[in-house]
Amino acid sequence: MTIGGKTIEEALASLSDMTAGAVPIGKDEHLQRIARAQSYMREQGIAAIYVNAGSNMTYFTGTKWHASERMVGAIVPASGPVEYIAPAFEESTLKDFMLVEGNVNTWHEHESPYQLFVETLKRMGIAPAAAGGTAPRVGICESAAFFIYDGIRPLAAGYALENARQVTAHCRTRKSASEIALMQRAKDMTLAVHVATASMLREGITTVEVEEFINRAHRKVGASGSYFVIVLFGEATAYPHGVSYVQTLQRGDTVLIDTGCKLHNYISDITRTYVFGEISARQRSVWNSEKAAQLAAFNAAQLGVPCEEVDMAARRSLEADGYGPGYKLPGLPHRTGHGIGLDIHEWPYLVGGDKTPLDVGMCFSNEPMICIPGEFGVRHEDHFYMTESGPKWFTEPAHSIDDPFGLRK
Secondary structure (H helix, E strand, C coil): CCCCCCCHHHHHHCCCCCCCCCCCCCHHHHHHHHHHHHHHHHHHCEEEEEEECCHHHHHHHCCCCCCCCCCCEEEEECCCCCEEEEEHHHHHHHHHHCCCCCEEEEECCCCCHHHHHHHHHHHCCCCCCCCCCCCCEEEECCCCCHHHHHHHHHHCCCCEEEECHHHHHHHHCCCCHHHHHHHHHHHHHHHHHHHHHHHCCCCCCEHHHHHHHHHHHHHHCCCCCCCEEEEEEHHHHHCCCCCCCCCECCCCEEEEEEEECEECCEECCEEEEEEECCCCHHHHHHHHHHHHHHHHHHHHCCCCCEHHHHHHHHHHHHHHCCCCCCCCCCECCCCCEEECCCCCCEEEEECCCCCCECCCCCEEEECCCEEECCCEEECCEEEEEEECCEEEECCCCCCCCCCCCCCCC
């Protein structure tokens, strides 16, 4: 039996640490990322970018720091070494967290970090344009809070401020072999947690109890716990990101579980949908339509194809089965997929209007969910990455509604 039949302790006992041999991204790769960004910046005529504390600064420098109300980040010039901006009282702590070293430009609490930023650009040789001259282009991190941009803007006469996304997305969307290896392991860990979770379901268990189990299970496979978890039963499965109330499992309920973990900063995100108990003809039909749409999206994901075409392929499949059209319910109310890496949702997106051509190293979720208000929903979510020969699954899609994890095939 794949759904139910085990106790919580038996299910946990089936899991073990899966992190052996997983290697975090090292300093050499971070230096390569900086060099690649700088080469691209020179090609595009961008003088420098500011990457704020968070995933962008971690990606380029390996330096982990949470964004807050204080400006902390790094300046990546088109040529030359990276420099940091931080409060003076945090300098020693920031240096302790540094992977790629660099000069730390500091400001005291009564001083302006935004003025310091502009002065640092000048000292780094990125001077503002004189009247009538061409202003150097300086990218500001797209994830930085507005107050940072708002603080810099009035002080940046002679500079052309713009979104740094052109550089950050260009680099981050194309994952290295090391990144893909970490994501593969994280997804393997979460899929094992899914199998164990299905095995311990029982009538009367609550969504809260299942969430607690998943958190314990992620720790058992070597993560710090769940990065996130959504557990839904019955009619609540029709709501993509859940409901506010606790549900109790009954026989015949559709079960939707969406969860993930982190491994050396890289994220997993997998959804499985199945039925606890007797499967109705309606549940089987919807489940199979969802599987067909997911496969249609995967098959459409070929090198050079615009991202939006993958979304269109899933919708064509769903419409052929009577869903939609477009975002209309019953059907798919959201995009087909999102990029993933250091952030759970990254560019580009598998959605209408995103014309980014698929390229080697890009990683995506594939989750064209079917929502039927008042009844239930079905989401199969697996991820794939682009190789020289086309898309490759990180995790194989659900096998069948009778045997979702393929344990009996």
